[in-house]
Amino acid sequence: MLEPLLERFRQGDRLALARLLTLVARGEQVEAIRAGLPDAEAGRTRVVAVTGSGGVGKSTLIGKLIEPLRARGWTVAVLACDPESDLTGGALLADRVRMPSRPEDPGVFIRSMTAARGHEGIAEHLDRMIELLRAFRFDVVLLETAGVGQGDTAVWAVADVVVLLLQPETGDEFQWEKAGLLEVADVVVVHKADLPGAERTEAQVRGLLNLPGCRAIPVLRASSDQGWGLEDLWQIVESLPARTSRAEPDGRALLRLAQQRLARRFHHQADDVEPILDRWRRHELDDGQAADELLQALIGKQETAR
Ligand SMILES: Nc1nc2c(ncn2[C@@H]2O[C@H](COP(=O)(O)OP(=O)(O)O)[C@@H](O)[C@H]2O)c(=O)[nH]1
Ligand SMILES: [Mg+2]
Structure with a gap:
């Protein structure tokens, strides 16, 4: 039963991918699936976590990023690992609207993990799911995560780049700083920068991150609503060395x-x-x-x- 599914996966069948993801997310037949996967192409897939508090605009930003990435000819997978989505069916529905699943475009694959299993379950099997997406040879994998729970830190561990979104005038940055989590970001975006106070928030973030002897973390403003800053964001993401640089296997x-x-x-x-x-x-x-x-x-x- 598994072998025909794996064969379809190897031929690029997205329904087979979806089915295998469900199995792996449940922790079923994981080793047998792994054994049947084609090798991932080294250095091909860039896994980008988009993290931030609920309502900061993660889904919207991801939805807006898909288009320009497709325009470059890249294939894109989105995994939404947002615990809030499964608390309110409304949020899940809203995410569908913001991230249209585009059955007509075989280069885009969108999966919300909340329906399949609870958050901790996702965390447990996330690296195996990413492995599937790498083996499917997506160019970009975007992970949506709220960034505070145990499952969210698991998301960061599998991501090559972590993008943290903050909203102006909410004190978000201090909350993240206080939790000792501001520094997990590789890029900080003051999102919804069409709203007042974005420049002040940007300056505050720079103040919190500007530490001697440390790698400079890029900070920028963007508005998904008005469609600016996203191109800059992607250029930064591309220019960053892959976080776990699997190209250097000695670690x-x-x-x-x-x-x-x-x-x-x-x-x-x-x-x-x-x-x-x-x-x-x-x-x-x-x-x-x-x-x-x-x-x-x-x-x-x-x-x-x-
Ligand atoms: N003003 C403004 N609102 C935005 C922007 N991006 C998203 N929003 C709004 O913020 C709300 C939450 O967005 P959503 O993407 O669901 O946030 P998530 O919970 O982080 O995924 C929605 O009402 C969006 O319309 C933006 O760039 N500017
Ligand atoms: Mg969302």
């Missing part, structure tokens, strides 16, 4: 990224870091002990932030 790129993220946490979490530095300055800790304690403080904090 060097991954290590560099981990170092950058750790450095950013170091600057953000002064309350955790300072007491350790104090003891180190007083020679109560040697370098190795201080490093171990710093790691504990920085990574332990991340676990609670999740």
Whole structure:
């Protein structure tokens, strides 16, 4: 029963893809499916997570991105992993409107994961689902996620690029900062920038992110309603090195990224870091002990932030 399905998948049948995604999302026959997948083309698929609080315009922005990406001849898959969508059937319906499924365009595949299974379930099997989409050789995979729950951090882990959307004048940026999560973003978009206060919010975000010795995180304004900023956003996304740089299979790129993220946490979490530095300055800790304690403080904090 599985083999004919896999054969159709290998021939590019999107219904077979949909069916296999459902199986994998439920954790069914996962290993048998994996064994039958064609190899993904190295470096082909770019997985971009679009994250941000409910109502910030994630679905709208993704819907607007599809067109220009298709115009470049790229195939696009969208996975909406939004827990809010399954709380209100209305939101799901609205997402359908904002992201038309375009059965007429075989280059676009849209899947809302909320109907299939709860959020934690998605998180558990997400990397396998991405594997399917890579094996199907999509050029771009867009993941919609609300960005706060356990499942959302799982989304970031599988994404090559994380785009964080904020709204002007809502204090969103401080909420993310407080949760220690502003730094997970590779790009920050002040979205709905047609609304008042967008420039001020942009300046605030730059202030929060502008830390010495750290990788500069691009910040830009965009309006999906008015259709500007999206082209710039995509150019930035393209110019970023793939987050997990699978092109370097020995993990060097991954290590560099981990170092950058750790450095950013170091600057953000002064309350955790300072007491350790104090003891180190007083020679109560040697370098190795201080490093171990710093790691504990920085990574332990991340676990609670999740
Ligand atoms: N003013 C303004 N409103 C927007 C923009 N993009 C989306 N919206 C509105 O914001 C609301 C929430 O959008 P939605 O895409 O569902 O947000 P999501 O919950 O993050 O997916 C909708 O009413 C949209 O029409 C924008 O660029 N400007
Ligand atoms: Mg949405």
